[in-house]
Amino acid sequence: MTDLQPVLDHIDARSDEYVRRVMDYVSHPSISAQNIGIRDVCNLLLDMLGKLGMQPEAIETPGHPFVLARYDVSPDKPTILLYGHYDVQPPEPLELWTSDPFTPEIRDGRIWARGIGDNKGQHFAQILALEAHLAVHGTLPCNVIFLLEGEEEIGSPQIADFIRAHKDRLACDLVVTADGPLHSSGAPVLTYGVRGVVAFELHARTAGRDAHSGNYGGVMPNAIWTLVHLLSTMKTPEGEITIDGLHDPIIPPTNAEIAAMADLPLDVEDLMQDMGMHRLDAPADRPFWERLMFRPTLTINGLHGGYGGAGGKTVLPAEAIAKCDIRLVEAMTPDQVIACVRDHVARHAPEGDVEVVASEGMLPSKTPFDAKWGPVIQASIQAARGQKPLVYPCVGGSLPDYVFTKILGVPAYVTPYANADEANHAPNENMEVALFLQGIRSGAALLDHIGRA
Amino acid sequence: MTDLQPVLDHIDARSDEYVRRVMDYVSHPSISAQNIGIRDVCNLLLDMLGKLGMQPEAIETPGHPFVLARYDVSPDKPTILLYGHYDVQPPEPLELWTSDPFTPEIRDGRIWARGIGDNKGQHFAQILALEAHLAVHGTLPCNVIFLLEGEEEIGSPQIADFIRAHKDRLACDLVVTADGPLHSSGAPVLTYGVRGVVAFELHARTAGRDAHSGNYGGVMPNAIWTLVHLLSTMKTPEGEITIDGLHDPIIPPTNAEIAAMADLPLDVEDLMQDMGMHRLDAPADRPFWERLMFRPTLTINGLHGGYGGAGGKTVLPAEAIAKCDIRLVEAMTPDQVIACVRDHVARHAPEGDVEVVASEGMLPSKTPFDAKWGPVIQASIQAARGQKPLVYPCVGGSLPDYVFTKILGVPAYVTPYANADEANHAPNENMEVALFLQGIRSGAALLDHIGRA
Numbered sequence: 001m002t003d004l005q006p007v008l009d010h011i012d013a014r015s016d017e018y019v020r021r022v023m024d025y026v027s028h029p030s031i032s033a034q035n036i037g038i039r040d041v042c043n044l045l046l047d048m049l050g051k052l053g054m055q056p057e058a059i060e061t062p063g064h065p066f067v068l069a070r071y072d073v074s075p076d077k078p079t080i081l082l083y084g085h086y087d088v089q090p091p092e093p094l095e096l097w098t099s100d101p102f103t104p105e106i107r108d109g110r111i112w113a114r115g116i117g118d119n120k121g122q123h124f125a126q127i128l129a130l131e132a133h134l135a136v137h138g139t140l141p142c143n144v145i146f147l148l149e150g151e152e153e154i155g156s157p158q159i160a161d162f163i164r165a166h167k168d169r170l171a172c173d174l175v176v177t178a179d180g181p182l183h184s185s186g187a188p189v190l191t192y193g194v195r196g197v198v199a200f201e202l203h204a205r206t207a208g209r210d211a212h213s214g215n216y217g218g219v220m221p222n223a224i225w226t227l228v229h230l231l232s233t234m235k236t237p238e239g240e241i242t243i244d245g246l247h248d249p250i251i252p253p254t255n256a257e258i259a260a261m262a263d264l265p266l267d268v269e270d271l272m273q274d275m276g277m278h279r280l281d282a283p284a285d286r287p288f289w290e291r292l293m294f295r296p297t298l299t300i301n302g303l304h305g306g307y308g309g310a311g312g313k314t315v316l317p318a319e320a321i322a323k324c325d326i327r328l329v330e331a332m333t334p335d336q337v338i339a340c341v342r343d344h345v346a347r348h349a350p351e352g353d354v355e356v357v358a359s360e361g362m363l364p365s366k367t368p369f370d371a372k373w374g375p376v377i378q379a380s381i382q383a384a385r386g387q388k389p390l391v392y393p394c395v396g397g398s399l400p401d402y403v404f405t406k407i408l409g410v411p412a413y414v415t416p417y418a419n420a421d422e423a424n425h426a427p428n429e430n431m432e433v434a435l436f437l438q439g440i441r442s443g444a445a446l447l448d449h450i451g452r453a
Numbered sequence: 454m455t456d457l458q459p460v461l462d463h464i465d466a467r468s469d470e471y472v473r474r475v476m477d478y479v480s481h482p483s484i485s486a487q488n489i490g491i492r493d494v495c496n497l498l499l500d501m502l503g504k505l506g507m508q509p510e511a512i513e514t515p516g517h518p519f520v521l522a523r524y525d526v527s528p529d530k531p532t533i534l535l536y537g538h539y540d541v542q543p544p545e546p547l548e549l550w551t552s553d554p555f556t557p558e559i560r561d562g563r564i565w566a567r568g569i570g571d572n573k574g575q576h577f578a579q580i581l582a583l584e585a586h587l588a589v590h591g592t593l594p595c596n597v598i599f600l601l602e603g604e605e606e607i608g609s610p611q612i613a614d615f616i617r618a619h620k621d622r623l624a625c626d627l628v629v630t631a632d633g634p635l636h637s638s639g640a641p642v643l644t645y646g647v648r649g650v651v652a653f654e655l656h657a658r659t660a661g662r663d664a665h666s667g668n669y670g671g672v673m674p675n676a677i678w679t680l681v682h683l684l685s686t687m688k689t690p691e692g693e694i695t696i697d698g699l700h701d702p703i704i705p706p707t708n709a710e711i712a713a714m715a716d717l718p719l720d721v722e723d724l725m726q727d728m729g730m731h732r733l734d735a736p737a738d739r740p741f742w743e744r745l746m747f748r749p750t751l752t753i754n755g756l757h758g759g760y761g762g763a764g765g766k767t768v769l770p771a772e773a774i775a776k777c778d779i780r781l782v783e784a785m786t787p788d789q790v791i792a793c794v795r796d797h798v799a800r801h802a803p804e805g806d807v808e809v810v811a812s813e814g815m816l817p818s819k820t821p822f823d824a825k826w827g828p829v830i831q832a833s834i835q836a837a838r839g840q841k842p843l844v845y846p847c848v849g850g851s852l853p854d855y856v857f858t859k860i861l862g863v864p865a866y867v868t869p870y871a872n873a874d875e876a877n878h879a880p881n882e883n884m885e886v887a888l889f890l891q892g893i894r895s896g897a898a899l900l901d902h903i904g905r906a
Contacts, residue, residue: 214648228680281672299675300758301759301770308776325767327670398667
């Protein structure tokens with residue numbers, strides 16, 4: 001018998017109350033992109049966390065404030081930082097919602113409301129887990145820092161500066177984020193990393209104006225041909241990126257990570273059917289999960305030049321633009337990658353044809369398997385849900401988790417509480433009531449296991 | 454002393470009358486694209502050619518009618534077919550015209566009106582040349598067929614069928630077209646050929662829908678990459694088209710054609726400055742005129758796929774389209790070229806990714822230097838203008854001249870009468886009065902020289 005069971009019992013006995021309270025919480029809009037309700041929800045959180053004795057603060061930034069709160073039990077205990085975000089996506093298009101996005105309803109065992117999955121329902125579950133521990137034991141199993149952001153849905157423009165500026169106050173042993181969905185099978189998930197990303201544009205200009213393809217064809221260079229030939233030097237048809245130096249920093253998967261990838265469920269036929277794909281991307285022989293977790297990509301997000309209307313137009317285009325992104329794996333960096341791209345373009349494009357315009361980018365994040373906390377969190381998930389999580393060494397997308405692993409310098413994990421069909425960023429966002437309650441239990445078990453580790 | 458001088462004198466004595474008459478002719482709109490005034494101008498021509506004793510006919514087609522007229526002097530004399538078109542471009546945007554497009558004015562020694570250069574002023578000059586011969590000599594130096602089209606400005610969709618259907622009535626020894634501008638120096642021009650053209654689209658689809666570049670990057674194929682890699686196999690950065698079989702039928706320039714190209718005026722620096730080009734298209738060592746006259750092109754007219762708006766979007770596009778045209782030189786054909794393209798795509802694109810959608814295309818046209826009539830026409834130009842013409846073995850653009858060289862099977866020449874800044878297809882179309890009158894003289898000299906050849 002551990003200290004956890006009475007906390008779980010406390011949670012299970014209060015499910016109706018918790019559901020009512022989360023429905024109240026998500027009834028308050030907090031739309032960062034439209035600057036609607038941010039201060040209201042910020043104040044709600046200050047009130048809520050204050051009642052738990054956490055002395056919360058709203059810390060101003062050039063954008064929306066961060067909510068920071070802490071509960072210290074002992075310097076001998078580990079400190080966990082729980083990250084979440086209290087802003088939500090805009091609800092539009094409103095006409096596609098079955099019920100009002102900010103008038104939460106329960107139907108078919110789900111709560112329907114903007115932000116219930118992404119991310120208010122998930123961090124509210126963490127807050128309730130903390131409340132339950134305090135109610136049962138009068139204290140927490142470990143030191144806890146809450147960090148709740150108000151700009152995640154607009155790309156977290158302040159988070160890196162914020163973490164750098166408040167590094168001392170944020171000192172901790174690990175960061176855990178409850179965000180995103182469980183596996184579509186319903187299995188819980190624990191994620192150790194994300195790919196980084198950097199975007200750039202290739203602006204090609206080969207003449208002052210478009211020309212007639214007959215009168216100038218063979219004489220005037222074509223900006224689209226410039227991009228086609230340049231891009232074709234950057235990646236082979238066999239799927240290998242051929243930009244010198246780009247791969248140099250890459251850390252290949254460890255044996256443990258290779259084993260974890262092999263354990264993940266995979267139905268490629270099903271995925272291909274779902275996406276309408278008749279083949280996988282090249283190279284054909286690269287293991288599926290390695291493509292998404294341990295390899296960079298060079299994606300052309302868009303290429304536009306010349307005539308695109310109905311029928312034909314015998315024009316010779318003087319201008320074309322390619323928009324690209326590169327997903328980065330450990331230990332690539334946006335600066336390193338863009339330097340390689342610039343160097344490549346300088347060596348391969350006709351002189352004067354192409355300008356490279358780069359964005360700032362985001363570092364990848366990777367928590368090693370041998371960090372102490374991974375097995376602890378896995379055990380806590382097993383304790384709360386009776387099921388081992390699927391372990392993802394990395395996911396293909398990009399989140400600013402590097403601010404924890406690279407700026408704070410601690411292990412960072414993501415373990416989601418929402419259903420796979422939560423419809424975040426879409427109309428009819430929802431969260432299964434049972435999964436919301438499981439989230440509270442998971443949060444309680446997490447604190448308990450960290451405290452005993 | 455020849456029979457020509459009194460005809461030229463007759464023309465020179467009637468310049469005011471001729472200018473008045475051409476201004477009346479172009480005051481009647483005949484806009485094929487908008488179906489405005491076509492029948493009126495057709496009837497004007499029937500009346501005009503009838504008065505010359507030519508028994509003209511308007512021959513119906515599924516589109517606008519052709520006007521066909523003939524004057525036979527003797528089966529022992531050569532027969533020249535004079536081609537022109539009585540339709541004009543739409544005048545819009547009207548607000549950019551200094552004077553009304555269909556209320557001709559004379560300013561600065563030019564007649565300003567839609568169609569004065571392209572092509573009503575030029576074929577009207579031919580008609581007046583004929584009238585002058587008849588007035589002076591009561592007959593013509595040779596047999597003459599007039600063929601005036603009403604759909605040139607919408608791409609001559611009926612002309613090939615028309616020529617095939619009326620081949621016997623159109624039997625002749627040569628075709629001469631007065632259309633287009635003189636050289637910018639004012640020098641007269643004689644052209645022996647045009648490039649053909651065929652357009653095709655490459656439709657790439659690699660999945661049923663676009664996807665997130667992080668979640669699917671490395672797994673889902675990218676339709677733009679498919680096109681980039683496919684296109685890069687079709688032409689090298691060094692400017693060589695690498696589609697098997699495409700070049701097989703090409704007839705290289707003769708020594709006489711090479712000599713003619715070397716005689717043409719050329720200021721590459723000036724052209725580059727005018728077009729805002731910092732380099733010529735590859736390959737750098739290919740002679741300038743050969744690029745336009747004796748080499749095919751593969752032009753990407755447009756390539757569009759994925760995101761093209763402001764900022765970035767981390768999308769992995771499932772669909773992209775490239776629109777291309779290939780300019781053909783003698784003796785390439787659209788069918789041969791498209792067969793090569795289809796074969797190339799089948800061998801180089803990932804299976805199932807790309808569909809080729811081809812248009813019908815237009816054959817090239819080439820009249821050999823050793824055909825009898827070239828020197829005769831050159832001498833007639835010298836006689837009318839006191840200046841030898843610049844001789845172009847070919848021009849880069851495409852016109853359906855093949856209907857004369859390949860369907861009728863006779864030499865075909867183009868010799869323009871308008872000024873280089875005629876602004877055809879643009880607001881403020883104009884023709885220098887002096888050049889209009891030179892055109893009548895040139896037309897008269899042409900008939901005279903053909904008759905004596």
